[in-house]
């Protein structure tokens with residue numbers, strides 16, 4: 001950049017309310033939101049004081065559509081070109097040549113490991129994969145039909161209870177932010193533990209639902225090989241998971257390892273910004289990922305395909321989507337305005353898996369849906385294309401995983417991305433700033449408390465709790481009495 005261009009890296013803003021002109025610096029094609037706070041104006045007659053007009057402008061960005069909250073060196077996405085790079089390396093190259101654990105090293109530490117570094121990393125992850133025996137009771141305490149994501153989310157928080165030495169609330173709030181060798185050692189140990197135990201916790205959530213005994217992580221298998229072993233081993237001697245499925249899962253893990261500031265990663269950073277321990281931050285991220293707009297979409301895709309049933313029903317489903325009665329799960333993305341580059345690799349991986357498992361019966365419906373959506377003006381106009389979740393569920397189904405386990409298969413590899421971003425934030429220049437966004441307060445202005453006898457009824461869905469229809473045991477007990485008084489009157 002030339003000197004004059006550099007000088008021009010500013011934005012001139014004229015406030016038409018006051019006639020004042022402000023010069024705002026542009027850095028890396030971004031403007032600081034705080035510069036807008038300096039733009040103040042007197043409140044208009046009658047304007048609400050809650051607008052805080054005289055305290056400076058606020059930036060409104062519902063859903064973080066254009067707010068950059070961090071400087072990151074980890075993952076780059078060009079949503080218009082369908083490009084995804086981890087630390088500069090195209091996702092296609094990594095999917096072809098790397099492995100999930102090697103990519104984990106790359107994402108977290110910024111460089112591809114040497115053979116020796118890779119071996120140490122892999123051994124440490126493995127060494128930290130076993131769970132305390134008490135955790136078996138933890139998993140058995142869930143109801144028989146608990147969703148595995150409910151178990152996994154709780155399990156990450158539970159895991160943190162074992163490591164007092166890793167908790168800034170107990171050990172000092174600078175535990176992870178000083179960048180000293182001692183601090184980095186503690187940080188990286190938690191990283192090993194979280195990556196190593198993610199598969200163990202997920203496998204335990206799986207086995208408790210199947211009514212099977214738990215399995216200790218085996219020696220000598222790959223990350224996904226060990227995961228499959230822990231889910232599937234039933235006492236057979238020298239059991240080894242199928243290598244094609246092991247490799248396919250590894251590729252899927254690598255593809256899901258990171259995706260910059262998606263909802264769950266942002267949640268991890270937001271939670272981590274209070275300097276809470278990494279286990280609590282990862283649990284928060286896991287909860288966020290579970291939603292059907294995010295990592296729950298792979299489960300939602302299959303439920304949608306089951307509800308469509310046959311290719312003949314696709315046109316009426318598409319019409320229902322256009323009438324906004326339904327959502328086409330597995331389509332659309334906040335960042336990609338063309339096909340998600342991961343979706344092509346997922347489709348290739350699906351072919352490999354189907355060769356040995358046989359095709360999923362929903363595949364034809366999925367393909368008909370894909371074709372119909374890609375030709376339809378509604379989807380073309382909105383640039384809605386398949387995302388990574390459109391086909392991944394078909395692979396998981398062909399591999400025999402239950403539907404509600406699909407988001408777990410997304411969360412486990414994403415632990416890597418969450419940790420990479422968390423580590424980067426802990427060590428960022430200038431320290432950690434707590435993430436505390438602003439709101440635009442549109443509620444009631446100051447009003448005085450009214451005694452209960454003087455209040456009039458205010459109705460409407462937002463002003464009163466909804467009545468609940470009681471059933472089962474609640475209905476029966478409500479028909480009973482307590483000390484001769486009807487329970488409903490208590």
Ligand code: CMC
Nearest residue numbers: 262293294295297327328329330331332333334382387389
């Ligand atoms: N089906 C039907 N219409 C859609 C869809 C869809 N899947 N996605 C977006 N639209 C419409 C939306 O109604 C809106 O229309 P209009 O402008 O007329 O109101 C327009 O497209 C723009 O969508 P948006 O909701 O403003 O986009 P967003 O960036 O806020 O949401 C999304 C992104 C992924 C939440 C959304 O596309 C969606 O709900 N997709 C289905 C769920 C899904 O597959 N999620 C997985 C995402 S990829 C993996 C991951 O990161 O977890």
